[in-house]
Amino acid sequence: MLKAILIDDEHDCVELMVRELARNCPQVQVVGRTTSSEEGFRLIQVLQPDLVFLDIEMPRMNGFQLLEKLDTLPFSLIFVTAYNEFAVKAFRFSALDYLLKPIDVVDLQEAVRKAERQHRIDGRQLELLKTQLHSHHLAEKIAVPYQQGIIFLPVNEVIYAESDSNYTKLHATQNRQYLLTRTLREVQEVLEERGFLRVHRQYIINLEHIQKLVKGEGVYLQLSNGVSIPVARQQKDRLLQRFGWL
Structure with missing residues (x-):
């Protein structure tokens, strides 16, 4: 059973979340709820939850400021947010x-x-997210969860x-491989x-x-690690737009 705290300045959102968790997530026990970030800070210290649902934009002290106060x-x-499409990509990147x-x-x-599988977060994930949200510029690294924690991988080291x-398997330089708990479509929205x-x-x-394009019965791209990747027929035009070839 996961002990959970809900922190959101919108009372209706808190009550709706309580109902949805009761109906759909029996493994979660709501032990505290509040519309005040200050009270949320106190509840985290006193109740020591396994899981926190947190809104980012709150008056007086936002979600990031609350987290920064914790040792x-x-x-x-789990952030609960009404942020726009750019912010969603920032969440995925971190x-x-x-x-x-x-x-x-x-x-x-x-x-x-x-949340049941990952019992804590890495503070660097929050820094990565804050940087992207505040600058509206995606960072040069991507956070890659794995069994022992999080790897912060430079994007230019990802080959494909x-x-x-x-799931999605990232293939990086030096024959490194990482398995993401994200679909390829989700990864595409960030990486493209x-x-x-x-x-x-x-x-x-x-x-x-x-490194090169190979034509035969089909079209293949040879990458820097020696792997050949097929190009779907309907994707040729997109390559043409990017490189002016084919």
């Missing part, structure tokens, strides 16, 4: 879980399942991303603004790591 972050964290208002039940259940069912292109239903490639 440690020994809990899972590997922090979030729920968009109005709350979708399926997203809520998935976020709770992730490969679909693996509901960073010099990546989805060239196949199964692959997204870093354009900087293309």
